[in-house]
Amino acid sequence: MASQEIRKVTEAYPMKGGDGPDSYAKNSTYQREAMESVKELVTKGIAEKLDIDLLLPSNSFHIADLGCSVGPNTFSSVENILEAVELKFQGQGLMNPQIPEFQVFFNDHTPNDFNLLFKSLPPNRQYYAVGVPGSFYGRLFPSASIHLFHSSFALQWLSEVPKVVEDKNCPAWNKGRIHYLSSTDEVVRAYKAQYAKNMESFLHARAQELVYGGLMVLIIPGYPQGTPLSHSVAYLTLQLIEACLIDMVKKGVISEEKLDSFNIPMYSMCPQELEAVVEQNGSFSIETLETLPRVLADDAVLNAKQFAAHGRAAFEGLIKQQFGKEITNELFDLYGKKLEEELSMFKPRKTTSFLVVLKRKEK
Template identity: 80%
Template sequence: MSAEEIRESSEAYPMKGGDGPNSYAKHSTYQREAAESIKELVTKEIAEKLDIDLLLPSNALHIADLGCSVGPNTFSAVENILEAVQLKCQSQGLTNPQIPDFQVFFNDHTANDFNLLFKSLPQNRQYYAMGVPGSFYGRLFPSASIHLFHSSYAIQWLSGVPKEVVDKNCPAWNKGRIHCLNSTDEVARAYGAQSAEDMERFLHARAKELVHGGLMVLIIPAGHPHGTPLSHTVAYLTIHLLEASLLDMVRKGIVSAEKVDSFNLPLYSMSPQELEAVVEQNGCFSMETLKTLPRVLSDDTVLSAKQFASHWRAAFEGLIKQQFGEEILDELFDLYHKKLEEELSIVKPRKTTSFLVVLKRKEN
């Protein structure tokens, strides 16, 4: 096995570490609420789809959370999965001595704040914990060693910005914009192609690591809901107003236009149809479940604006700091917060959609 097959190179976009006022640990309530809102659904999916015969030959059930960040959301997700597996075992007549131990692998980029993650581990946890640094777009585990993969709100992060969008000589050059939303068709195609390529790498790696019959449970933010104007979606609001804030700083002479022209967010929310196409092309998984999970932002405009600004600072601060320097961060996100307050007071509610995907590793 080549080193390239074990671990593909990928750019790192860790969330803001530590437990300070701008940290991801303090500002990831949306993801936590979304995961909690489908706890019963995930439990039902595991109860129906997980093959207990996979567990009996093993001394331990191996679970991996991909894109775990720093907590606490990953711990809630793992607890939900463990409860579901235990219920499944009990429903099959297994007693506690027959239920295998649980080994949980927490994965994220090497730059992730694993120190905080391990300091925050629940004291009363019923599993053994290990950290696995590296990009999930490459191999992370030995062949056929994982029984269940989980990932929540992580796969929308691309392995890198599409090369075409930063090439001045390419039709997809994304001058003056920071994403494919509300950009040209060429830019949108470049992002879509990058997402499809990344997802194929993701599935290729997981197909080797997952035992035959093992499950993969994914929560993925989707593109804008069918029939909803793009300008009324959370994704558009998030990126359009951050872009507008950066352009305000260009007009003030705080950052250069060239810096903005070469800055693009490595994010892409694929549609369920795009995911289905990649899964079919890969051929190693059966699509057991694909369910849309609509959500609506709170009507509390001021609170939502504050939460939103803090949430996206925790997510984007590292990228922005790398491109523009640390000194612009406070002013930029102050502008962003003000724009959010104004926009949310004009049009609400803003719609956002995610979907739950359950894939099973085929026997062949």
């Protein structure tokens, strides 16, 4: 019931499609570097935690990438996982043709640019590819049909903005702001509650779809407990976008009412929050929870043009939904200029992500 209810309210926030200069495909190098930085950890996790005995006999091994976007990052992640799984099978003394065939399910919201995704599939891939549209906050697959789930830089996106932050009659109304990072305690609590609700729905759905002994490998942006959120790159990024929108309200380009009703549906978790929701769900054990090294190099941060393009690839879809496509060029041009003015503030900021490996408990 929980997964059915959340599917009704889940909204889609696709990354910018196509392969143009502002597309997500051309502006997701930070995510790619983070995924490459955990390759050894993922291989180790699969080698030590994946129960081959529980998965056999089977003539196929099913992997699902949740929030795949348009590539090429998803293909690199899948290749790394396939290599690790093959090594696991070989370590058990199995060789071709004893090793099962691989089938990979690429999942994202229905507005995702699946056309580009499948046009970009590696020609020499060693797996069968399937597209699965829909929100990962609900059921996507038959019961006990997936052996390994993967998701990178997707679980920070909430299914929806907490309703109370858009209610003028509620103490949590987030007037004049577009996120919770610099807002009131009421707004922060609303976002925390939405995150907990979403993660419970996510885990509830995956618990039904994952075979016993199967794994989930997740890369989730967040922050270490006790670290002020104002020290993060995400904080400054959203602050600058908010400042640009306020400037455009002052110019009369967009209305104050439109701004007051706009909030970014993103949440940065800390490990303790994730541990709490996993424990409450009860279907998974946490096998790995590690802080990833900072991969956003200083020269990348200090390249305003590149950083602005990354922001546009991530947020343009949301901006269009709320304000219309007519303002996007002006907004992101202004955003780029503000970035150039504030570059020195980005250098000491932290970009923190976590590698999480969850294992489906046996009956």
